[in-house]
Amino acid sequence: MSLSSPTAEAPSSASATDGSPAAAPAPGPPAGLTPMRLAWRRFRRDKAGVAAGSVVLLFFVAGLGAPLFAKLYGKDPYTTYGQNEPGLLNDYGYPIAPNGGISGEYWLGIEPGLGRDVLTQLLYGIRTSLLISLAVVAIVTVLGVVVGVTAGYLGGRTDYLAGRVIDVMLSFPSTLFFIAFTPVVTSLLTSPGEEMSPLLRGSILVMVLSAFGWAGVARLLRGQVLSLRSREFVEAARASGSPPHRIIFHELLPNLWTPILVTASLAVPAYVTTEAALSYLGVGMVEPTPDWGRMLLKGAEVYQTDITYMFVPGISMLIFVVAFNLLGDSIRDALDPKTDR
Amino acid sequence: MTAAIPAQAPAGDPQSAAPTAVPLLEVSGLTKHFPIGGGLLRRKAGAVQAVDDVSFSVGAGESFGLVGESGCGKSTTGRLVARLLEPSGGTIRYDGRDITHASRRQLAPLRSQIQVVFQDPYSSLNPRHTVGTIISGPMKVNGIDPPGGHRKRVQELLEIVGLNPEHYNRFPHEFSGGQRQRIGIARALAVEPRLVVADEPVSALDVSIQAQVVNLLKELQRDLGIAFVFIAHDLAVVRHFCERVAVMYLGKVVEVADRASLYTNPHHPYTHALLSAVPGERGADGARRPRVRLTGDLPSPANPPSGCRFRTRCPKAQAVCAEQEPPLVRLGAAPAPDVACHFPAPPDPTAAAGPVAAVPAGAAAP
Numbered sequence: 001m002s003l004s005s006p007t008a009e010a011p012s013s014a015s016a017t018d019g020s021p022a023a024a025p026a027p028g029p030p031a032g033l034t035p036m037r038l039a040w041r042r043f044r045r046d047k048a049g050v051a052a053g054s055v056v057l058l059f060f061v062a063g064l065g066a067p068l069f070a071k072l073y074g075k076d077p078y079t080t081y082g083q084n085e086p087g088l089l090n091d092y093g094y095p096i097a098p099n100g101g102i103s104g105e106y107w108l109g110i111e112p113g114l115g116r117d118v119l120t121q122l123l124y125g126i127r128t129s130l131l132i133s134l135a136v137v138a139i140v141t142v143l144g145v146v147v148g149v150t151a152g153y154l155g156g157r158t159d160y161l162a163g164r165v166i167d168v169m170l171s172f173p174s175t176l177f178f179i180a181f182t183p184v185v186t187s188l189l190t191s192p193g194e195e196m197s198p199l200l201r202g203s204i205l206v207m208v209l210s211a212f213g214w215a216g217v218a219r220l221l222r223g224q225v226l227s228l229r230s231r232e233f234v235e236a237a238r239a240s241g242s243p244p245h246r247i248i249f250h251e252l253l254p255n256l257w258t259p260i261l262v263t264a265s266l267a268v269p270a271y272v273t274t275e276a277a278l279s280y281l282g283v284g285m286v287e288p289t290p291d292w293g294r295m296l297l298k299g300a301e302v303y304q305t306d307i308t309y310m311f312v313p314g315i316s317m318l319i320f321v322v323a324f325n326l327l328g329d330s331i332r333d334a335l336d337p338k339t340d341r
Numbered sequence: 342m343t344a345a346i347p348a349q350a351p352a353g354d355p356q357s358a359a360p361t362a363v364p365l366l367e368v369s370g371l372t373k374h375f376p377i378g379g380g381l382l383r384r385k386a387g388a389v390q391a392v393d394d395v396s397f398s399v400g401a402g403e404s405f406g407l408v409g410e411s412g413c414g415k416s417t418t419g420r421l422v423a424r425l426l427e428p429s430g431g432t433i434r435y436d437g438r439d440i441t442h443a444s445r446r447q448l449a450p451l452r453s454q455i456q457v458v459f460q461d462p463y464s465s466l467n468p469r470h471t472v473g474t475i476i477s478g479p480m481k482v483n484g485i486d487p488p489g490g491h492r493k494r495v496q497e498l499l500e501i502v503g504l505n506p507e508h509y510n511r512f513p514h515e516f517s518g519g520q521r522q523r524i525g526i527a528r529a530l531a532v533e534p535r536l537v538v539a540d541e542p543v544s545a546l547d548v549s550i551q552a553q554v555v556n557l558l559k560e561l562q563r564d565l566g567i568a569f570v571f572i573a574h575d576l577a578v579v580r581h582f583c584e585r586v587a588v589m590y591l592g593k594v595v596e597v598a599d600r601a602s603l604y605t606n607p608h609h610p611y612t613h614a615l616l617s618a619v620p621g622e623r624g625a626d627g628a629r630r631p632r633v634r635l636t637g638d639l640p641s642p643a644n645p646p647s648g649c650r651f652r653t654r655c656p657k658a659q660a661v662c663a664e665q666e667p668p669l670v671r672l673g674a675a676p677a678p679d680v681a682c683h684f685p686a687p688p689d690p691t692a693a694a695g696p697v698a699a700v701p702a703g704a705a706a707p
Contacts, residue, residue, distance in 0.1 A: 231464045231465075232459040232460070232461055232464045232465035233464065233465050233466055233467040233475075235420075235425050235457070235459065235465075236457060236459060236465055236525070236528065237478065237482075238425055239423050239425060239452070239455070239456060239457040240452055240453070240456070240478065240479035240482050240483065240528075240532065241445065241448065241449050241452030241453070241479075241482050241483060242478075242482045243445065243482075246482065250478075251467055254467070254469035254470065255467070255468065255469050257469075337468065337469070337512045337514060338468075338514050
């Protein structure tokens, strides 16, 4: 970054008229940088954030590059290697090699029973989990922001109505609803006996999860907008004749990025686990689609004999959730112009 | 009657500041009642009569003060004048045009002419925008393209209000309260307004900074010929800044007078009490004023006293005060003050003749 600007000193000359300037940091952020670049600088100084970001990035790369990796590695997540090749599974269907069958050939072992490759299942599972959770988070955030900001800014009857709808949504037992409702939607969208494509199944999951998720985001943003709306800078914008859309997008939204980004970045790992939970409960993704929740379900069946198979998706998910939460925290810090590290 | 009367006062001419000229801003019978909603069914339980039947006028380039204790409706009046609130009654005429209930679109051509400087420099600047964005915002909204671009104009404005033009890219939190208030003033000036509503612009600042900001505003008023509605509770600041002053009590204007007349010879008992509460303040004869102590609390504006609103605390109150509301009437000829009282103090001929310049210039710096 080229910051040869000579204005990088602490406030000088004019500020002397008002006595000492406010807690202006001694090195002072160099003038001439856009807010986004300042945020990026702050983020880069945050070691935990950079580390968490790298881990998250690794997961994204692994998910995106799963087919390529599978090609180089020479396995796919569907072939039942254990059943095709003798010497991998014993008579009871468990891997013969120690630690769940980890070997030079099968880096994370093979699945008990069917004998599929664990590593490719894990990588393809990232795709399923991330795709679904990112889609849900995108829909939930957009819906929640629109409803919350509108209700908060307009107030009055709109706010009251939106508030009651949110109340109902939040008090709904959503997990029970998912379990009860997903088969209903499934049967509505497919004719009996027809196999459902994984894409359609994923879309149904996204729809059901989004239908309840937006309420929390909307409530949070409504509250934020209510507190911002009465601030004098909004009145100043109105006094200069700003139309409502400019006030919302130009004055309010920049102050809402922090809560939006924080909730979104916390929601991604939450939906990854929710999706896994639904798959675990049998209403999410089903065989043979690779999925972490489904792997955990299988792991729970075999953990007494083959604990490795449960550890692989479990530890992966733990690392992903922790890293994503830390990243969300760092993004919040970086976007706040008041944090100076 | 909207827009029928053409603009008569020339813009930015401080010479037309005499109150007798066609006023830039004319407020008559202005009323704002805030409904008190109550109960589950949201029925209307009453109304806070924040501003009730307030009338005054401000000439072009004139500085008009609005004083009173907290909760007397002076800030609400300011917000009504800037059309940040919808009046419940009365009329606001700006430059001959009725803007009382004008919509945002109808107001658009006038928005650049009426600007507001807010009380709290910590909440009046968007913490996520740089100083440059904040000050150029009103220009962009009103489609003003200054020669040399927005950036150059913002830097000029920063220099005018005494800040370093190089602070263009800084965020508000990097500045002190006084500097932030200067940024707020620069934002108001960006669209070259003719009227600025200054809502307690210095009361949130350190005393040592107050004088600087008031002097800055005074310079701007003199150099740019901007009319001010200056809202404050600090009598010394108002005395330093304003040519004419209105005193408000519980949503009503009780006295409007020239600076010299108001401070040396107040007519309304409330004005008298306010002035006698200022330490070191002296009357027309140079002697210490007798201390007028107000007893009791400010009545609730949701349920104001009958008749004169000040009667519950007034040392002069009599039976008639509870029955009849005193109208705001002029005591004598033109320079005489307008007073709303059944028993105003007798007019003092020496005070009206007293020169305005007799007010010490340092009065604002306590």
